[in-house]
Amino acid sequence: xxxxxKKGKRINAKAQQTIEELERDMKREGRLxxxxxxxxxxxxxxxxxxxxxxxxxxxxxxxxxGDFSRWGKNPGSVFLGEQKVSGPA
Numbered sequence: 001x002x003x004x005x006k007k008g009k010r011i012n013a014k015a016q017q018t019i020e021e022l023e024r025d026m027k028r029e030g031r032l033x034x035x036x037x038x039x040x041x042x043x044x045x046x047x048x049x050x051x052x053x054x055x056x057x058x059x060x061x062x063x064x065x066g067d068f069s070r071w072g073k074n075p076g077s078v079f080l081g082e083q084k085v086s087g088p089a
């Protein structure tokens with residue numbers, strides 16, 4: 001981050017500490033924003049994996065026969081990191 005302080009000017013320790021705290025907060029907020037943006041991608045990957053497993057066990061949609069059937073729905077949740085995310089309704 002670029003500081004706008006005229007050359008030769010000094011700032012006191014309290015102002016310097018405040019600036020450093022703001023910079024840390026901005027970095028933390030940026031990381032949180034990126035993590036939140038990645039959650040939908042993680043959910044999509046989980047959904048794709050679950051759909052693959054369903055096809056493996058029950059076959060393709062609308063196919064007949066086999067030991068398992070495709071019926072029912074249970075909108076659950078998954079943990080991505082330490083955050084619990086609800087599935088599609």
